[in-house]
Amino acid sequence: xxxxxxxxxxxxEAYFVYPKAFKKWHGxxxxxxxxxxxxxxxxxxxxxxxxxxxxxxxxxLPKKWNLCLKLSSNYISNLGALHVxxxxxxxxxxxxxxxxxxxxxxxxxxxxxxxxSYGVILSPQLTFGYDFRKYFxxxxxxxxxxxxxxFSNEEELATFKQNQSLFxxxxxxxxxxxxxxxxxxxxxxxxxxxxxxxWLSYSTLSxxxxxPEFGFAFII
Amino acid sequence: MNIxxxxxxxxxxxxxxxxxxxxxxxxxxxVTSLSLLDSATAVSEKVKPLMEGVYSIRGDISNFxxxxxxxxxGASLSGFSSKNSSYIVLKSGEKNxxxxxxxxxxxxxxxxxxxxxxxxxxxxxxxxxxxxxxxxSIKIKGTLWDSKTYFNFEMNYIRPLSVHSKAFYIIGHRCxxxxxxxxxxxxxxxxxxxxxEQLGAxxxxxxxxxxxxxxxxxxxxxxxxxxxxxxxxxIGQIRDYTFAQLRAxxxxxxxxxxxxxxxxxxxxxxxxxxxxVWLDIKGTDVIKALAPLQTKYMNRALITGxxxxxxxxxxxETNFNEYVGLNxxxxxxxxxxxxEDFVRSAQAGFWAPRWSLGLLTDRVKQMQKEGVKTFIWTxxxxxxxxxxxxxxxxxxxxxxxxxxxxxxxxxx
Numbered sequence: 001x002x003x004x005x006x007x008x009x010x011x012x013e014a015y016f017v018y019p020k021a022f023k024k025w026h027g028x029x030x031x032x033x034x035x036x037x038x039x040x041x042x043x044x045x046x047x048x049x050x051x052x053x054x055x056x057x058x059x060x061l062p063k064k065w066n067l068c069l070k071l072s073s074n075y076i077s078n079l080g081a082l083h084v085x086x087x088x089x090x091x092x093x094x095x096x097x098x099x100x101x102x103x104x105x106x107x108x109x110x111x112x113x114x115x116x117s118y119g120v121i122l123s124p125q126l127t128f129g130y131d132f133r134k135y136f137x138x139x140x141x142x143x144x145x146x147x148x149x150x151f152s153n154e155e156e157l158a159t160f161k162q163n164q165s166l167f168x169x170x171x172x173x174x175x176x177x178x179x180x181x182x183x184x185x186x187x188x189x190x191x192x193x194x195x196x197x198x199w200l201s202y203s204t205l206s207x208x209x210x211x212p213e214f215g216f217a218f219i220i
Numbered sequence: 221m222n223i224x225x226x227x228x229x230x231x232x233x234x235x236x237x238x239x240x241x242x243x244x245x246x247x248x249x250x251v252t253s254l255s256l257l258d259s260a261t262a263v264s265e266k267v268k269p270l271m272e273g274v275y276s277i278r279g280d281i282s283n284f285x286x287x288x289x290x291x292x293x294g295a296s297l298s299g300f301s302s303k304n305s306s307y308i309v310l311k312s313g314e315k316n317x318x319x320x321x322x323x324x325x326x327x328x329x330x331x332x333x334x335x336x337x338x339x340x341x342x343x344x345x346x347x348x349x350x351x352x353x354x355x356x357s358i359k360i361k362g363t364l365w366d367s368k369t370y371f372n373f374e375m376n377y378i379r380p381l382s383v384h385s386k387a388f389y390i391i392g393h394r395c396x397x398x399x400x401x402x403x404x405x406x407x408x409x410x411x412x413x414x415x416x417e418q419l420g421a422x423x424x425x426x427x428x429x430x431x432x433x434x435x436x437x438x439x440x441x442x443x444x445x446x447x448x449x450x451x452x453x454x455i456g457q458i459r460d461y462t463f464a465q466l467r468a469x470x471x472x473x474x475x476x477x478x479x480x481x482x483x484x485x486x487x488x489x490x491x492x493x494x495x496x497v498w499l500d501i502k503g504t505d506v507i508k509a510l511a512p513l514q515t516k517y518m519n520r521a522l523i524t525g526x527x528x529x530x531x532x533x534x535x536x537e538t539n540f541n542e543y544v545g546l547n548x549x550x551x552x553x554x555x556x557x558x559x560e561d562f563v564r565s566a567q568a569g570f571w572a573p574r575w576s577l578g579l580l581t582d583r584v585k586q587m588q589k590e591g592v593k594t595f596i597w598t599x600x601x602x603x604x605x606x607x608x609x610x611x612x613x614x615x616x617x618x619x620x621x622x623x624x625x626x627x628x629x630x631x632x
Contacts, residue, residue: 040400040447041400042400045447111559112573112574112576113574113576113577114576114578115576152576152577152578152579153577153579155578155579157578157579157604157607158601158604158607159603160601160603202600202601202604203600204329204601204602204620204621204624205244205330205401206327206330207244207330207331
């Protein structure tokens with residue numbers, strides 16, 4: 001089978017980030033990993049690379065609404081998110097407007113650290129993408145609002161508000177492999193005062209710093 | 221996948237990773253050129269304790285919050301406020317019956333800075349202060365410049381600095397703050413030591429390593445890197461180089477040389493009123509090398525009429541074992557970061573748990589009953605500083621932001 005024939009067999013829902021609506025009640029599962037570089041202005045050099053495993057499920061809803069559930073973890077930092085969006089343009093060029101409601105939980109118990117933190121992040125998100133036939137290119141922009149609470153030995157130590165703590169642009173390329181299965185590569189540039197994976201740093205800097213993230217996943 | 225797209229994505233990834241390498245380092249503060257202090261004489265010592273206190277702020281500025289703690293350090297007057305963790309550092313002078321101050325302001329958490337000048341006129345309290353009398357009111361008028369414009373404001377004395385039942389140590393981490401805290405001097409440098417007092421510290425923590433030829437020097441990281449030094453060709457560890465090589469080849473980010481411990485202790489004794497130095501040991505066999513310097517400079521401070529504690533830090537079991545093995549606890553005080561059992565075994569008079577262990581209420585009380593002072597490290601965030609201060613248990617905080625701790629400690 002030549003490549004054109006192979007392309008012809010690909011079903012057109014072989015995407016996950018691309019914002020075109022799924023058919024009603026159609027779902028897709030994504031499993032992958034990402035790695036984020038945490039700036040050494042806020043974390044020690046030894047922990048400046050943060051890998052995370054991710055699983056997501058996307059479901060097509062009526063009237064071009066989309067629902068996505070996301071779980072990611074590297075044991076120390078764990079995040080669960082619910083993403084709801086509506087696909088506003090559903091052609092080759094697609095556009096969706098939505099938002100994430102996330103809860104994260106961080107914990108670490110070592111000889112000198114006994115901390116637990118949890119936080120809530122709300123993030124409006126705009127995603128647009130283009131279907132190039134051989135692959136889907138998508139760009140998503142988001143801004144984060146949230147807060148975090150920190151405990152040690154069950155005593156609350158502090159609550160931190162994190163308004164507009166992060167602006168991010170994610171560029172994703174999804175290449176269909178076979179049927180509805182695809183491979184996803186993404187780069188995400190987080191420009192943040194606070195990024196949940198660096199919760200242990202309790203940085204006092206109010207600067208926005210860059211937290212570049214790179215990831216891959218299989219859409220099953 | 222399309223090869224071009226792959227290349228673009230890979231390129232983007234490299235650019236993103238590289239962009240994160242941009243370092244925040246020491247930053248200059250504006251140098252005053254207001255000439256208020258031309259031909260002014262030194263401010264009388266009588267003035268200083270009477271003038272220190274908490275002042276309300278009124279005027280065109282809101283970025284300093286509602287009040288400010290004013291505190292003297294030698295000839296320098298510093299102010300610490302709650303909002304934006306802002307602080308001011310001022311030179312002082314007395315002229316024609318008025319008191320003049322000029323220097324810089326800075327937000328500790330960001331890069332914003334500018335010039336500031338203050339005047340305390342004779343009719344607003346200066347006359348009484350100069351004869352050692354507490355005036356009925358003190359009103360200081362000021363002007364503050366940012367990059368675009370200037371603002372007039374006024375400070376009025378509200379109350380004296382808070383008096384606490386026990387001595388409290390505000391310990392400047394890495395001699396006063398890290399490179400990423402944008403101070404006008406490199407971390408662990410000679411210039412940073414007197415600056416730490418202006419930032420509100422009354423003690424410092426510093427990191428000691430040995431060079432290849434056994435000279436104790438101040439340096440934090442395990443490896444030489446452009447985070448701390450300017451020379452990209454210098455690789456490896458401090459102990460890979462002799463002191464002469466480091467002196468010849470290495471400069472700290474602000475251009476200073478890597479200081480020896482002896483040079484640093486000289487500055488502490490001769491140029492500051494710091495009460496305590498915490499020597500955080502990096503590596504092995506350091507304790508034996510620095511113990512004689514500890515004795516020499518504690519004695520030198522005593523001769524000059526100062527009480528200075530210099531503590532050998534015991535951050536891990538290796539250094540703990542070395543310290544215990546040398547059997548020097550009688551004359552060489554130590555501060556132990558391990559748990560209470562180690563503190564007792566080492567007969568260290570100081571315990572230094574990390575803040576991330578929690579408030580440790582009962583454990584701190586117990587150590588204090590046993591005569592052990594407890595310093596928590598490294599506490600930077602304003603909310604955490606408030607929370608730990610509210611317990612009124614600890615004997616000191618090690619911090620990268622002495623100005624934040626100073627405001628919270630002296631104003632509450």
